[in-house]
Amino acid sequence: MNARLSSDTRMARSWFQPTPDSLWNRFREKPRLRVASLFNLVWTVYVFGDLVFAQKLNPHWWLATLMAFPAFLAIYAISYIRPIRQAPWFAAAVALLAYSIMGINASGGACFMIYACAIMGFEGSPKRCYTGMGFVIGGFALAGTFIYTWPPSILATISFIALSVGSINVIYRFNAQRDAELKLSHDEVRRLAAMAERERIGRDLHDLLGHTLSLITLKLELSRRLIDRDTDAARREMEEAESVARHALAEVRSAVTGIRATGxxxxxxxxxxxxxxxxxxxxxxxxxxxxxxxxxxxxxxxxxxxxxxxxxxxxxxxxxxxxxxxxxxxxxxxxxxxxxxxxxxxxxxxxxxxxxxxxxxxxxxxxxxxxxxxxxxxxxxxxxxxxxxxxxxxxxxxxxxxxxx
Structure with a gap:
């Protein structure tokens, strides 16, 4: 029993830890985007808009709001820490929450529907994202028209805002993806350029030092053989080897200077x-x-x-x-x-x-x-x-x- 409870506890903890492919981990190197994702919750103030705009509150307004609002916050947080491919499911959950509360808390239902479209833009192709937003907005419009008899102008305004917010997320995500691909292409160009430069340097050094070192080796071998028979000739060979080595050193220094210098x-x-x-x-x-x-x-x-x-x-x-x-x-x-x-x-x-x-x-x-x-x-x-x-x-x-x- 204790082992099973421990396993369940670990599973519950892992559920609330950001996964490697979560949106939260994608923002790991961009702390400002993490702050922005938290700042976006400021718009949830409209969940309580009926307190200002509604002439009369539904008798169950407080109960429904105090149940729905924590549920929304939990879904919103989970949508950031779970795999990004699951975002449409979390958007659907927020949309269902909006449908269920819009008859009791009109501003809360509209607010949750806008957030549902925003979450729908987190993942997938533009066609898939806009299809999901269409279902969310369509369901909201049908419920508002035939169940709650909302004015068409209100439904159209809220639907336009929701579509705009979702579109911003889609555009931002694809711009970020394009920038990432551009960075990868730049890195690949630099890698290929560095590889070509290394190959060029290797060829230059081989051409520069191969013949010179062979000549130095030959002269030193010759001087070793002549040192017992003809000291003067051996000295001349060693002096020539020294001269060739100094010349090679000057050429290597010149080549290295050219390599280090940036045009x-x-x-x-x-x-x-x-x-x-x-x-x-x-x-x-x-x-x-x-x-x-x-x-x-x-x-x-x-x-x-x-x-x-x-x-x-x-x-x-x-x-x-x-x-x-x-x-x-x-x-x-x-x-x-x-x-x-x-x-x-x-x-x-x-x-x-x-x-x-x-x-x-x-x-x-x-x-x-x-x-x-x-x-x-x-x-x-x-x-x-x-x-x-x-x-x-x-x-x-x-x-x-x-x-x-």
């Missing part, structure tokens, strides 16, 4: 991917000039920091980047139309200033409240730099920055 064009493409995923329209120049190696990596890191700040803090809807090479200066300008109003420079801006200072340039930072933020970097070019980056007229390489109002 400005590649960083601009990554910035667009990041900001567009955050619903920020990002425009940038695509026909960049050939930049000196000393500027390429530094400007790419500065751009990355600026774009990260836009993504995290700006609350912008659009942003853009402009690159100009004019005379003896290279200008990089990043602007957004976000909230602005940044008075104190944090670690991000300070880090950007240090990088610009290391390049010998200057950074101007403007952030007026309500008018977005603008970062302008100017780096002087040396004679060697100007040979690589030809002079261009303003606007031919970049986008003209729009007012960030």
């Amino acid at each position: 400005l064009a590649g960083e601009l493409a990554s910035a667009r991917l990041l900001l567009n995923a955050s619903m920020v329209q990002f425009d940038y120049v695509s026909n960049l000039p050939e930049l000196p190696e000393r500027l390429e990596a530094g400007l790419a890191l500065i751009l990355r920091e600026a774009v990260t700040n836009i993504h995290r803090h700006a609350r912008a809807s659009s942003a853009e980047a402009r690159v100009e090479v004019k005379g003896g200066e290279l200008t990089l300008c990043i602007a957004d139309n976000g909230s602005g109003g940044v008075s104190a420079e944090g670690n991000g801006i300070c880090g950007m200033r240090e990088r610009v200072r290391a390049l010998g340039g200057t950074l101007a930072f403007e952030s007026e409240r309500g008018k977005g933020t603008r970062v302008r970097i100017v780096v002087p070019l040396t004679a060697a730099d100007r040979r690589l980056a030809p002079t261009t007229e303003p606007g031919t390489l970049g986008l003209e920055t729009r007012p960030t109002s």
Whole structure:
């Protein structure tokens, strides 16, 4: 007997624990959505609307309401912690609760019917969701018309509200699903790009070191054989092996530097991917000039920091980047139309200033409240730099920055 009671207790506890495929667990990494799901219960205040709007309460109003309201709260909570595929059944239970109470508590019945349509939008294809909402609203309209003789205008208004709330859940869910699929595709693209880069690095290192190491091995073997017979020849072979090794080391360092350095064009493409995923329209120049190696990596890191700040803090809807090479200066300008109003420079801006200072340039930072933020970097070019980056007229390489109002 005790064993069976213990088993029943465990089963009851497991019923009230969120399952892995529940809506509550889907919001595990989005605490704000969990808070929103609880905040949505604020609309249950309309269950008690008859206390304000009804001229006379049904004699059984309090009894019916005090029985139905806790039942609804329990069904609503269970719909979030049980498998999401069971949502239509919980919606049907709430709809039955609405039908049973609407003759006694009119506002409570209407409120429960709206919640039933909202829960119906939790799961399934749009066709399935709208079919379920149609049955819920149809049953409510039939009961209100032929059993309780409600006015058609009231039924139409409540039905429209219920359909709108259910549609919002359907649209939101499919937008979230689309965003998740987009994120997966981005992750797959990055994975394939990383794999291709690893294969390229492997091929480059093999081509770079394979012949060189074979040559060093051959010369060392030859010097070992000559060391007892011809010391001078053995020394020459070892010196040549040392020279080849030093040359190989320089080539490896150059290759690694090239691997570590991020091109400005590649960083601009990554910035667009990041900001567009955050619903920020990002425009940038695509026909960049050939930049000196000393500027390429530094400007790419500065751009990355600026774009990260836009993504995290700006609350912008659009942003853009402009690159100009004019005379003896290279200008990089990043602007957004976000909230602005940044008075104190944090670690991000300070880090950007240090990088610009290391390049010998200057950074101007403007952030007026309500008018977005603008970062302008100017780096002087040396004679060697100007040979690589030809002079261009303003606007031919970049986008003209729009007012960030």
